[in-house]
Amino acid sequence: MSLLLAALIFSVNSFSQDLKSQLEGITKKYKATVGLGLIHLEKGDTLALNNELQFPMQSVYKFPLGLAIMNLADKGELKLDQVYHVTKEDLLDETWSPLKKKFPDGNVDLTVAELLDYSVSKSDNIACDILFKLAKGTKPVNDYIRQIGITGMNIAATEHEMRAGWKIQYTNWSSPMQMTRLLEGLYQQKYLSEESNAFLMKLMIESSNDATRIKGLLPEGTIVAHKTGTSDTRGNITDACNDVGIIFLPDGTHVALTVFVNKSEESYDNTRKLIAELSELVYDFYTSK
Incomplete structure (x- = not known):
């Protein structure tokens, strides 16, 4: 082995162990199982915590659903200006839906682009299930994700179907690194046309998703293209409090970061703080050099 190669391997291992130990130091302060995946998109650094586990995605899966819908648009099987008539029957009871709040009786025409905005940017569960309907179900979406090489992820249940039982959320799962x-x-831009890719990125950057997680402790104005996901709390256990996204660093580089928090016994605020602290550490690690 050459001295240069040995030095490079030592450098990579040193990076991994140093940052990994710091991240684990944060997770040990909290009563929760944490999955983390990190890729520095220019340097190629990778790091994972608990990557062998399958974490429930909850609404994070609206990001891969968005990819699948945009792929259908690229193939001409859907159009972004195509209109869907939202009926009263589409409006699920007792579910997160800014769409339903705005149109409580339905009877409104929305384009596919508007449904994507509701689903990805506003995490709307009703819009999400309409998009699954337009995609002809969860299986074609799951098949698409597998076809583009993401095998450590599964999409099997709609928002409505997840409401039928607590364990069903676990059929929509991902490993941290596969999401990353x-x-x-x-x-x-591996999956979509340039225009479609830019549209989906815009939805994730301009979203109203919870800004107290990955973005929570980052400097004001930091751009993050992200998607959150959250389960209900049963007893004192929250099965999913997640955030996944691309952090834009000041030097023009980017970090893709996935944080899945499973079976948290912490308060909702503390669980979100855990994600924020991990994200802050990653940000500081790359901006303090």
């Missing part, structure tokens, strides 16, 4: 690889592919 999906973010990497989005950034690298």
